[in-house]
Amino acid sequence: MAEHGNDSRLAVLVDCDNTSPDILEYALQVVAQFGRVVMRRGYGNHSTLANKWQEALVRMAFSPCLQYQYASGKNTSDIALALDAQEALFDDRADTFCLVTSDSDFAYLCRKLRERGATVLIVGEAKTPDALQNASDQFFMWQPAEVISAPTPEDVATTEPKGAPPQPAKKRRPRALMDAVALLSGNTTDGKVGLGALGQYMKRTNPSFAPKVYGHSTLSDMVRSYPDLLLTQGQGNGFWVSLKPAT
Template structure:
């Protein structure tokens, strides 16, 4: 009883002209995380086919609100939905609103509801303008959640993998960049270190949700924050403590130290190493945690060139001074 009383009463208002009916079940599944859908209303011109069938409305207990198109080219739902939202606000029956739309015209409504101390959840597709996503306390990208919920068979996965990945990468441009998320986590870790505290996964999730209104690991193709950090945040390291995990900034090996080691190896090899794998094996032996991604590189050759005194041609590695001397000898001959 106490648990139910603590959950929010939410008014769910859907703009049928800007949101597909395929998201119906997702909308209310997501709302259950935040509270109860006290009001379930959908707005549109029901004299036209908008994809929201009678069966879908009945299955989800949604009340349709008719609004005729008085002006061509204008969303008929806008004004009616705004008026209803304000009526519900002044009734005092709810703690929050869920505005289901990709239309930036509702940005001011979201801001006004927040000014009235309402918790505002936005739901729409990744095409939703940033103004609306940031005006909400939380914004959920329905198309990305929908894709994450679709289970493909192995044969389908092989056939559709390329198209799916390409589509997701394009839509991912509309969500918070992973680099920004990683830097935000590092900031939290540094703050906690100054206070002598460790940074556990629960706090990371909470802080990310507070900072980024649209943050959801499902936007990036993951179901768990832990796996997302493991795969996508190269600067971070997860440490298991009993049954919990805390996050720390990965200790990166000193580049100047590795530069000296590579230089020594080349000199001991007569001024040239003919195979990059020899250098890689040497670095891995001395630094088991060595990973090129930690330094912002995907190729060993690029990493070695960044050291300044090392030259890489094909698979051969030499010191730049030695390379110059060889060139001079050939010129004299």
Template sequence: MEKKTERIAILIDGDNAQAKLLKAILEEVAKYGKVTIRRIYGDWTQHNMNSWKDLLNELSFTPIQKFSYTSGKNSTDGALIIDAMDILHNGVVDGFCIVSSDSDYTGLAKRIREEGVFVMGIGVKTTPTAFVQSCEIFTFTDNIVQEAVIEKQIEASSAKKINKRVKAVSKAVPEVSKFTKVKLDLIDRAYFMATPEDTGILVAVLGTNLRKIDPSFDTRAHGFQTLTKLLESLDQYEIYKPDGSGLSQPVVRRKQRGK
């Protein structure tokens, strides 16, 4: 379990995000802290913003008007960046979430991190790498959608039907076996960052290190809801709780050869 940031501002580029995912996005951000500032930016006189309107009061978001002075040009980024800097310097939050797939927010994410403040991003798979790497955590909307679909099926199905439907959804997700070498190399790097002597580390620490190396790393992209479940599926690692250690969190270590 990652340490939670106490207060988070979620700033959404309404011209560059999907309204239908707003509730799921809010739930995703809430994993990291309490969302105290909630704003959506866009030209609310335009028809493309209508999909957001019904959700504003339901989820307590504040609409920020930004007129499109030039046809075909997204003018919301400037307003969002200015507001973010004001919030940052006022010190009223401990972290930010920028919801957009626009590379224009790369500089903003870097500036927030320079202040030692938590910053995460949420966007589509095609989000430029520069923006993804500028965030401490970057979550692709594909992974949020997958989780939301599974949860809805669980709520609406009997126990027998759940397994069939979850398996059907999982087929659309890349299997771990297809990325074994690449992902194992990544996990190994994150593991040895914390334990050069190969003595085992908390799963939560491994998760933090993975995000440091790759902010977009997400177990859901490989068919697992948690890092512990993913590690349990790998032959190279084992999960355990040391006897008499008083630790309540699971520990991961590499398996000894021949074991």
């Protein structure tokens, strides 16, 4: 897998037929941490690109890639996106790919890109199937802004008093983190695994993993919430995680 960093060359390829223009700004914010965007393309049919996507693609400096449907039910846009991604990889224009889609049909493309050493990111909605999420190196979930509507009597009855502090997200401790520490620390001489290495492993096994999903602000806070895990600070301000010894 290619190492991402400020020198990575990113291709952001958007399946416009499958998602909303509102996702575009979020996708660019996400990929900014991985390197320089060298390709911005949006793929769709005439009705998609000429209507809801036109303003967003122009404003965000994306190249529209119009694909006519030669037969009903055939999505030529998906094929064009996949071919452009492979071409950009082979001629070394990009080494990191961000696919903006929730369509599981792209899972095979993700696997092929990664086989060739590319890093693959997916920005999609909550409906994105596990098959696509797990085919990527990292999955970022976009959630549309809630539609504001007039409150119903039931809403009014259950609404918190004005000025009340927001309720914190419920903190959870997934078993997968415990299993990861046991596995990774078991292969070391001191029974410890670096906090950064633990986070990378969790992302590799579950691309949608993030401490905030489980109600924790950081991975270190999440580790501290486990009664059977121990977080220690080593030399150079590095943090290490281990299983607490049995008493």
